[in-house]
Amino acid sequence: MNFRAKDWFMNSADYFSNRRKFSATRHILALLALATVCPGVLVPRLGAQGLSPELLLAPPTNAWPTYNGDYSGRRYSTLDHINASNIGSLTLAWAFRANVAIKSTPLEVNGILYFTTPDNVWAIDGTTGRAIWHYNRPSEGDHIGHRGVGMYGDWLYFTTPDAHMVSLDAKDGSVRWNIELADPKLGYFSTMSPLVVRDHVIVGVSGDVTDVPGFLESIDPKTGTVQWRWFTEPHPGEAGSETWPKDSDAILHGGAMTWMTGTYDPDLNLLYWGTGNPNPVLSGETRPGDNLYTCSIVALNPDTGKLAWYFQPSPHDVHDWDAVETPVVFNAEFNGAKRKLLAQASRNGFFFVLDRATGEHLVTAPFIDVNWAAGIDSRGRPIAKPDSAPRPDGTLVEPASDGSTNWMSPSFDPQTGLFYVSARRVFSVFYLTTEGKPEGWAGRDANVFADSTVRAIDYRTGKIVWNHEIGNGAGIAGIMTTAGHLLFTADNDENILALDPATGKTLWHLHAGGRVENSPMTYELNGRQYVVMAAQDTLYAFALPLTASAPPLKTSEKK
Amino acid sequence: MFIFARLNVPGCGIIVPFTDLSMTRNCPWNHRLDPPNSECGDRETRLRVTFQGAGLMTTAMLSLLFYLTALSGAAALAQSTPAEVITRGQREFQQSCAFCHGPDATGARGPDLVRSAVVAHDVEGNLIGEVIHNGRPDKWMPPQRLSSEQVAAIAAFLHDAARKALQSARVPKEYPLAKLLTGNADAGKTYFNGKGGCKDCHSPTGDLAGVAKKYPPLHLESRMLYPRGPASTVTVTLPSGERLDGRLQHINEFTVALRDSSGWYRSFPRDQVGVEVHDPLSAHRKLLDELTQEQFHDLFAYLETLK
Numbered sequence: 001m002n003f004r005a006k007d008w009f010m011n012s013a014d015y016f017s018n019r020r021k022f023s024a025t026r027h028i029l030a031l032l033a034l035a036t037v038c039p040g041v042l043v044p045r046l047g048a049q050g051l052s053p054e055l056l057l058a059p060p061t062n063a064w065p066t067y068n069g070d071y072s073g074r075r076y077s078t079l080d081h082i083n084a085s086n087i088g089s090l091t092l093a094w095a096f097r098a099n100v101a102i103k104s105t106p107l108e109v110n111g112i113l114y115f116t117t118p119d120n121v122w123a124i125d126g127t128t129g130r131a132i133w134h135y136n137r138p139s140e141g142d143h144i145g146h147r148g149v150g151m152y153g154d155w156l157y158f159t160t161p162d163a164h165m166v167s168l169d170a171k172d173g174s175v176r177w178n179i180e181l182a183d184p185k186l187g188y189f190s191t192m193s194p195l196v197v198r199d200h201v202i203v204g205v206s207g208d209v210t211d212v213p214g215f216l217e218s219i220d221p222k223t224g225t226v227q228w229r230w231f232t233e234p235h236p237g238e239a240g241s242e243t244w245p246k247d248s249d250a251i252l253h254g255g256a257m258t259w260m261t262g263t264y265d266p267d268l269n270l271l272y273w274g275t276g277n278p279n280p281v282l283s284g285e286t287r288p289g290d291n292l293y294t295c296s297i298v299a300l301n302p303d304t305g306k307l308a309w310y311f312q313p314s315p316h317d318v319h320d321w322d323a324v325e326t327p328v329v330f331n332a333e334f335n336g337a338k339r340k341l342l343a344q345a346s347r348n349g350f351f352f353v354l355d356r357a358t359g360e361h362l363v364t365a366p367f368i369d370v371n372w373a374a375g376i377d378s379r380g381r382p383i384a385k386p387d388s389a390p391r392p393d394g395t396l397v398e399p400a401s402d403g404s405t406n407w408m409s410p411s412f413d414p415q416t417g418l419f420y421v422s423a424r425r426v427f428s429v430f431y432l433t434t435e436g437k438p439e440g441w442a443g444r445d446a447n448v449f450a451d452s453t454v455r456a457i458d459y460r461t462g463k464i465v466w467n468h469e470i471g472n473g474a475g476i477a478g479i480m481t482t483a484g485h486l487l488f489t490a491d492n493d494e495n496i497l498a499l500d501p502a503t504g505k506t507l508w509h510l511h512a513g514g515r516v517e518n519s520p521m522t523y524e525l526n527g528r529q530y531v532v533m534a535a536q537d538t539l540y541a542f543a544l545p546l547t548a549s550a551p552p553l554k555t556s557e558k559k
Numbered sequence: 560m561f562i563f564a565r566l567n568v569p570g571c572g573i574i575v576p577f578t579d580l581s582m583t584r585n586c587p588w589n590h591r592l593d594p595p596n597s598e599c600g601d602r603e604t605r606l607r608v609t610f611q612g613a614g615l616m617t618t619a620m621l622s623l624l625f626y627l628t629a630l631s632g633a634a635a636l637a638q639s640t641p642a643e644v645i646t647r648g649q650r651e652f653q654q655s656c657a658f659c660h661g662p663d664a665t666g667a668r669g670p671d672l673v674r675s676a677v678v679a680h681d682v683e684g685n686l687i688g689e690v691i692h693n694g695r696p697d698k699w700m701p702p703q704r705l706s707s708e709q710v711a712a713i714a715a716f717l718h719d720a721a722r723k724a725l726q727s728a729r730v731p732k733e734y735p736l737a738k739l740l741t742g743n744a745d746a747g748k749t750y751f752n753g754k755g756g757c758k759d760c761h762s763p764t765g766d767l768a769g770v771a772k773k774y775p776p777l778h779l780e781s782r783m784l785y786p787r788g789p790a791s792t793v794t795v796t797l798p799s800g801e802r803l804d805g806r807l808q809h810i811n812e813f814t815v816a817l818r819d820s821s822g823w824y825r826s827f828p829r830d831q832v833g834v835e836v837h838d839p840l841s842a843h844r845k846l847l848d849e850l851t852q853e854q855f856h857d858l859f860a861y862l863e864t865l866k
Contacts, residue, residue, distance in 0.1 A: 183676065183679070183680075185676070185679040185680050186676055186679050187679075187725075209725055209728060210674055210679075210724070210725065211674050211724075212674070249666060249670065249671060253671075253674060280727075281728070369848070371848075387852045392738045392739075393738055393739050393740070393741040393742075393856055394739065394780065394855075394856075395852060396784065396847070396850060396852060396855050398847070427784070427785070427847045429780065429781070429784070431730045431734070433727065433729075433730055433731065433734070434727055436663050436665065437661075437663065437665040437666075437671075438727075439665065439671075439673055439674060439724035439727065440724040440725055440726075440727040440728060441727045441728030441729075442727050443727065443728075443730070444728050444729045444730045446730060446777070446781060448781055448784045448785040448847070449784070449785040449843075449844065449847060469812075471811055491811060491812070493809075493811040495811065495813065506812060509813060
């Protein structure tokens with residue numbers, strides 16, 4: 001799609017209102033045209049092979065239908081065919097080589113896996129790893145990584161480096177429609193895996209090298225039209241705008257991207273989403289205040305995009321510590337009462353537990369060494385030491401801008417009651433290099449040392465229950481736990497690991513010959529459980545040997 | 560240690576080197592030239608560039624250029640604009656536009672043009688010229704009667720400003736020493752000889768003699784905190800009781816590997832041997848936990864006196 005922003009203006013609010021009109025008009029025209037030749041296109045077909053949105057409320061074990069497997073973000077599977085007693089016989093079921101580093105988590109629906117890299121979507125057979133189709137759409141923009149697709153009915157939703165979202169027919173990868181989410185010329189791109197909630201495709205954007213506003217939006221899965229858009233900075237005058245300077249354009253250029261998939265509570269009908277760092281990134285000089293809703297966890301109504309509550313892990317961030325890490329949803333006992341909880345191990349090195357109905361803060365505790373915080377304020381937010389801000393002569397900070405953790409998935413295991421995170425000790429010197437008005441990043445940090453560990457956290461206190469070192473460097477493999485008393489992840493040395501979630505002890509490992517950069521997932525097909533992880537450019541599916549002592553197949557599944 | 564990855568920029572399948580993060584300890588990423596963004600976990604493996612050879616460096620810089628071109632074609636175009644045109648554009652801008660948009664175009668009464676959508680979409684003045692010639696009556700901007708040459712120069716200046724903002728996410732290789740030298744060298748010397756424990760391993764007249772001449776300031780600062788090498792050594796005790804010493808090649812929870820005195824690589828399962836690692840950098844690791852910002856800058860100021 002080509003268009004020129006000839007008539008568009010310098011003010012981002014103008015820009016977005018124009019974009020919206022443009023998009024809607026275009027899609028109405030496109031759909032009218034399509035409807036003429038193909039009347040069925042407007043009707044969602046939720047046939048036997050598709051994915052009904054209702055299924056997302058309680059995914060069966062033969063499906064991994066969202067980025068995190070279900071709405072909770074806990075990355076816990078009830079499958080236990082592969083378990084602590086037979087993990088020693090785990091073997092390779094199949095491998096699929098994509099020839100480009102895989103950082104996405106595949107979806108698995110009706111026996112087919114759908115996974116991505118920037119510009120690419122593959123559908124492959126979940127039992128054999130054989131390709132069914134491959135979609136490629138070269139694009140401009142940032143190709144840093146890609147998390148995966150979202151699915152509704154027979155349709156997939158794929159975000160792109162040039163900040164488009166393409167809807168594909170899951171059967172053959174053909175394009176249904178293609179919309180622009182935001183202007184790539186302004187530095188926007190998108191890498192996230194959209195989240196489907198009923199008739200909403202929730203999609204976010206990336207990009208902080210330019211000072212553009214972040215937003216989350218809901219797209220109609222059928223037509224591609226925008227249902228609502230929530231800006232991560234309030235409009236001037238709205239609640240929250242008082243945390244930005246008056247009489248400046250800082251709030252219009254405040255950043256806070258929505259680049260990770262959030263979670264959802266169907267009972268409360270609330271979406272939970274993390275937002276990224278404010279802009280300019282390393283300089284807070286032109287944006288005094290807390291800068292809401294940057295580096296925040298927000299609860300939104302998925303039907304309206306209205307904010308229910310927020311919590312800000314890093315007020316007035318100047319270190320690029322996005323709070324986009326999965327806001328994990330679980331129900332558990334807290335101080336003697338059963339509570340609806342939300343927990344996040346945040347990039348700034350702190351673990352937070354909130355009441356997800358109200359946003360009430362319950363726990364704040366560091367989950368790894370940090371040197372930047374002086375304490376915790378009355379609202380549960382870490383207090384930054386004044387001398388931790390980037391300076392022209394450099395500030396030694398732990399963690400680096402990469403963070404104490406990042407996009408790799410955490411996990412919550414209801415069997416152990418523990419929250420797991422891949423954590424790093426990473427030191428960096430933050431240099432504020434800009435002269436004049438800071439714009440963009442306004443500086444950079446230079447890492448000097450990193451090592452990593454997988455940690456189990458007691459959600460009730462934030463205390464570390466066990467620690468499993470995974471070596472030098474900054475770990476970026478995600479975590480999944482299963483009812484088989486297993487925790488899957490990887491170390492920094494190309495080993496895929498299965499740990500005991502109660503103790504952190506290694507139960508199984510495999511040198512995969514490549515660094516694991518995605519988060520694990522699992523599913524069951526024909527009575528066999530598969531665990532899928534990617535090492536560099538290859539997707540590996542592990543399973544028990546067909547001859548091993550897997551549970552007997554159900555009669556209906558026997559061939 | 561480099562491995563290679565394909566940078567996915569359409570139309571340019573260039574191969575860029577990046578360091579394997581598992582080797583971070585041996586190859587600290589002293590200077591990060593990669594264009595960043597928030598998704599920094601990914602950044603690690605996209606374009607991690609270290610100064611380990613001019614050839615690789617050139618490749619990395621080219622990659623960076625390609626990347627920036629892809630990210631912002633219009634802004635990157637300005638890179639090929641002669642400096643003279645940019646300077647002229649700045650002059651024109653200051654005469655005709657600065658009153659509202661500020662002398663550096665970052666905004667005053669009028670909006671910041673460095674991060675404007677019009678500039679981002681403009682190609683050689685086609686959109687900027689339109690705004691200049693027609694004005695923005697809805698926003699009280701009067702039309703300006705400027706020649707096409709003047710418009711082209713102003714556009715070049717604005718694209719250059721946008722490019723600089725886009726590239727602000729790096730520490731220039733030639734970052735001035737004056738900016739870094741904020742510490743007290745005498746206090747640094749006291750720390751070196753006292754609390755810091757530096758003198759236990761180093762000497763200003765021995766291994767550190769002339770160290771400030773040997774490394775550019777940023778490198779020296781980074782090496783002061785956590786140097787590259789020397790490698791750890793290891794003693795492996797075999798089940799027989801035999802002890803093997805060597806340079807540590809590799810260690811994780813399953814395997815230990817060393818290069819023995821004859822130069823041969825040997826590896827052993829961790830559960831069958833005893834392992835003692837001797838890390839000469841352990842004191843630096845400890846230092847990272849302990850250094851205050853003041854001590855950090857004082858110590859650097861002291862090392863900079865060792866010319």
